Amino acid sequence: MSTPSPPLGPLEDRGDAVLVVGAGPAGLAAARALRARGLTYDHVDRHGVGGIWDIDAPGSPMYEAAHFISSRTLSGFEGFPMPADYPDYPHHRQVLAYLRAFADAYDLSDRVETGVEVRDVDRSGDRWRVTLADGRRREYAGIVCCSGAQWFPVLPDLPGEFAGELRHSNTYRSADEVRGRRVLVVGGGNSGCDIAVDAARTADRVLLSMRRGYWFIPKHVFGRPSDVFAAGGPHLPVRLQQKVFGWVLNLLNGRPERWGLQKPDHRLFETHPVLNSNLFLALQHGDVEPRPAIRSVDGHRVVFTDGQEAEVDTIIAATGYRHAVPYAQRFLGSDQHPDLYLTSFSRQYEGLFGIGFTETNSGAFKHFDALAQMIASHLDDRRNRPEQYRGFRQFIADDTPDLTGGLSFDSSARHQGYVDADALTRYRAAVGRRFGWRLQTGTRRDLAGVRS
Numbered sequence: 001m002s003t004p005s006p007p008l009g010p011l012e013d014r015g016d017a018v019l020v021v022g023a024g025p026a027g028l029a030a031a032r033a034l035r036a037r038g039l040t041y042d043h044v045d046r047h048g049v050g051g052i053w054d055i056d057a058p059g060s061p062m063y064e065a066a067h068f069i070s071s072r073t074l075s076g077f078e079g080f081p082m083p084a085d086y087p088d089y090p091h092h093r094q095v096l097a098y099l100r101a102f103a104d105a106y107d108l109s110d111r112v113e114t115g116v117e118v119r120d121v122d123r124s125g126d127r128w129r130v131t132l133a134d135g136r137r138r139e140y141a142g143i144v145c146c147s148g149a150q151w152f153p154v155l156p157d158l159p160g161e162f163a164g165e166l167r168h169s170n171t172y173r174s175a176d177e178v179r180g181r182r183v184l185v186v187g188g189g190n191s192g193c194d195i196a197v198d199a200a201r202t203a204d205r206v207l208l209s210m211r212r213g214y215w216f217i218p219k220h221v222f223g224r225p226s227d228v229f230a231a232g233g234p235h236l237p238v239r240l241q242q243k244v245f246g247w248v249l250n251l252l253n254g255r256p257e258r259w260g261l262q263k264p265d266h267r268l269f270e271t272h273p274v275l276n277s278n279l280f281l282a283l284q285h286g287d288v289e290p291r292p293a294i295r296s297v298d299g300h301r302v303v304f305t306d307g308q309e310a311e312v313d314t315i316i317a318a319t320g321y322r323h324a325v326p327y328a329q330r331f332l333g334s335d336q337h338p339d340l341y342l343t344s345f346s347r348q349y350e351g352l353f354g355i356g357f358t359e360t361n362s363g364a365f366k367h368f369d370a371l372a373q374m375i376a377s378h379l380d381d382r383r384n385r386p387e388q389y390r391g392f393r394q395f396i397a398d399d400t401p402d403l404t405g406g407l408s409f410d411s412s413a414r415h416q417g418y419v420d421a422d423a424l425t426r427y428r429a430a431v432g433r434r435f436g437w438r439l440q441t442g443t444r445r446d447l448a449g450v451r452s
Contacts, residue, residue: 006135018142023112024051026356026368027146033376036442044116053096061170065198066092069275070363071225079441121328142351152322160297169318175202181313192318193276200287211293213262218277238406242268259283260290271410337417341396344371362421377437
């Protein structure tokens with residue numbers, strides 16, 4: 001039986017204020033950008049500051065072995081780098097500590113109303129009416145949806161009846177949960193590869209099933225974090241990059257087929273990168289056994305497309321998420337890739353924005369930060385430069401930038417709204433110059449240091 005909704009309260013008009021929904025990295029970036037320009041905003045989050053990086057937040061997909069997959073060097077917010085004593089790839093608790101220190105440094109923490117969930121958003125003229133889960137109602141000039149893209153897991157349809165435990169990777173926390181069990185991890189992304197390696201420490205057996213071949217990028221290339229190495233390398237034409245770096249990866253890792261994985265059926269960079277240095281060691285040691293896609297399931301028996309069979313107790317599906325925004329889905333379109341200009345601006349609905357739904361081939365925090373600056377600049381124009389504000393609205397109505405960077409991204413659902421990081425950065429900068437926008441981070445308080 002569903003819990004009845006609380007009675008609706010009176011409508012509170014918040015004037016020209018903007019509502020920021022979510023206090024993860026995207027929401028914090030938005031709050032800093034708005035505050036730096038003196039714009040009025042409210043900030044709410046169902047749990048607390050940190051978003052998915054808080055492993056204790058209900059529904060967080062974090063697991064104890066999780067680390068950043070972009071380096072600390074290139075992953076911090078503008079003006080607030082990650083601590084120099086952090087490792088190249090920080091642990092999730094260190095990332096959470098960094099986010100909370102960022103919020104404290106810019107006086108954002110006390111502005112967050114925690115334990116507040118948005119139930120529904122509706123349009124009334126040029127205003128946005130928000131209904132909270134507790135029945136309170138408010139009216140705003142704008143909404144910035146920063147509620148995150150990894151809260152709504154997608155489970156696969158297994159071809160048959162499985163008698164064991166089927167769970168999504170977002171429920172996995174540690175290897176203790178699979179001690180002594182026969183485990184099948186399904187999915188070739190970063191989480192799937194991480195969890196397979198982690199589970200192998202305690203499980204009786206771990207199989208890793210992938211439908212296709214992927215390119216695997218080690219976390220360090222010639223002793224440097226991979227993204228730092230790539231950023232400092234020569235800027236080659238896309239096709240030449242794919243050939244040269246593909247050769248380098250095969251030189252460093254050996255060809256994936258050597259370790260029982262499928263040969264990649266696409267060029268390098270055309271799918272989301274799998275950044276992992278431990279999977280190949282686990283494969284080489286036999287701790288993780290590679291398998292192709294599942295053909296059928298019957299009881300505990302799993303048959304793979306190459307004819308191999310295995311008895312399995314637990315299937316962990318690392319099969320992705322829907323980018324759903326339940327409270328505002330009808331205004332955003334697809335729950336896989338919301339229809340937003342430069343991944344952040346609604347063309348159709350004035351005052352509707354999103355940050356955190358960007359699928360790209362680089363670290364996310366800097367993109368969140370830059371998009372937050374654009375949104376805040378646009379809202380500042382509404383107050384101080386109305387002609388510029390209207391000009392941008394007219395501009396994005398018809399502007400359809402090519403953000404592929406010359407890459408032919410995979411046709412899978414995940415990659416339908418995928419963008420190349422460099423292409424997004426360049427185009428974003430060009431739009432900023434066109435409308436005279438400037439970076440404003442506000443005043444930062446000095447803290448004793450970030451502690452995990």
